[in-house]
Amino acid sequence: MSLLDEVKNELAAITDDSSLAKQAQVSTMLRFGGGIQLVKNVPVVFAKLTNRSSAAWLKSSIMEIWGYDVELRKASSTLATGETMEYDLVAVTREGKRLALQCGLLDQRSHEITGIAPAHIQGNIAQVKAAWRGAFLAKGRLSDPGKSSMMEIVCPSVDSVNDLIMAARRLGVTAKPHRVNSSVRVRITDPDVIERMLILMGAHTTAREWSGKRVEGETRGKANRLANFDDANMRRSAKAAVEASQKVRHAFEVLGEDIPENLRAAGQLRLDHGDASLEELGRLADPPITKDAIAGRIRRLLQLATKVEKQRAANAEKN
Structure with missing residues (x-):
């Protein structure tokens, strides 16, 4: 019914x-x-x-x-x-x-x-x-x-x-x-x-029933929306981590051995812990550093690789 x-x-x-x-x-x-x-x-x-x-x-x-x-x-x-x-x-x-x-x-x-x-x-x-x-x-x-x-x-x-x-x-x-x-x-x-x-x-009885089911449905809907939101955030974070690892790997190939040690260590942490957040990478560093610091080192590593690539391309054009 x-x-x-x-x-x-x-x-x-x-x-x-x-x-x-x-x-x-x-x-x-x-x-x-x-x-x-x-x-x-x-x-x-x-x-x-x-x-x-x-x-x-x-x-x-x-x-x-x-x-x-x-x-x-x-x-x-x-x-x-x-x-x-x-x-x-x-x-x-x-x-x-x-x-x-x-x-x-x-x-x-x-x-x-x-x-x-x-x-x-x-x-x-x-x-x-x-x-x-x-x-x-x-x-x-x-x-x-x-x-x-x-x-x-x-x-x-x-x-x-x-x-x-x-x-x-x-x-x-x-x-x-x-x-x-x-x-x-x-x-x-x-x-x-x-x-x-x-x-x-x-309709006193069914009014309470309707209201109770409505609140229950709204609560369940809110929980589902939050779960979907969290799931979407996790997917975005995982995708960003994979892309960051690919960029770090390319930077290592471009720079070879000519990499400052602190930047190398930050890049290696990203490669070793592909699913980790920046905050987690910062805690894994020796000594531990903030997520902003680890993000800054990875960013400088990628910028250095980009700079070297451009220099090599310019030299190749001259030759």
């Missing part, structure tokens, strides 16, 4: 809400999950949900609050990618218009409310939390721990985006609009704010 399903299962198991809060949750689940449409000139209220527990909660709540018969059945649709998505379809085929009026999908003039019913986002805090919970149960997404943190809700309209952001603001949370192609969404990316919103909606 995915963590997203765990979150939705926990939210769908909440039973201590007031009647007003339940109505707010039902309304936003229907608005974000489907809405109202005419089927053979009959208004049908429906919602397509990807989580079974959410669908079961919606069915039982509609029956409990208003007493309407509710259908719960499996449905599917094919995405543009060719993938088939399975849904639990909740539908009220009789008294659909009356339910739409009662739960805030239609106003008193029977005009469709394209956002969230004002009574729900302007009501008490329990209603606001329930509205966000209903929207998340219908169309909410949550990033896996260890990936870039993201909570988002795919919204049916621009009005619903604005209403959801307003509701978040009432809860002390900053959410932002986001557009992906033709889809409009509300998104939260700050991991601490995501954890806070999960708790506000009522």
Whole structure:
């Protein structure tokens, strides 16, 4: 089971809400999950949900609050990618218009409310939390721990985006609009704010689990980055040591016996200890010297060889 399903299962198991809060949750689940449409000139209220527990909660709540018969059945649709998505379809085929009026999908003039019913986002805090919970149960997404943190809700309209952001603001949370192609969404990316919103909606257990796994993933990622950094440094150091040894060997061939003893000793240490760092070479010198000193002697050895090579080349041209 995915963590997203765990979150939705926990939210769908909440039973201590007031009647007003339940109505707010039902309304936003229907608005974000489907809405109202005419089927053979009959208004049908429906919602397509990807989580079974959410669908079961919606069915039982509609029956409990208003007493309407509710259908719960499996449905599917094919995405543009060719993938088939399975849904639990909740539908009220009789008294659909009356339910739409009662739960805030239609106003008193029977005009469709394209956002969230004002009574729900302007009501008490329990209603606001329930509205966000209903929207998340219908169309909410949550990033896996260890990936870039993201909570988002795919919204049916621009009005619903604005209403959801307003509701978040009432809860002390900053959410932002986001557009992906033709889809409009509300998104939260700050991991601490995501954890806070999960708790506000009522997912206390899975909020801690998500946060714990996120921190664990970040720690592991940081350790991997440091290990890769150290490994890259080691490879660069080894490559530099090999190149330095080749240059010293060439200097010895150019200079022969005509090398100052201190420079010869430094060069020989490099040849004898090809993998050692400059600091280690300095400790191996007799007497021990600093890494700057050993580096300076090797540098002067190479400069001397270069100078002699140039002199020989110039003499050869004259002759």
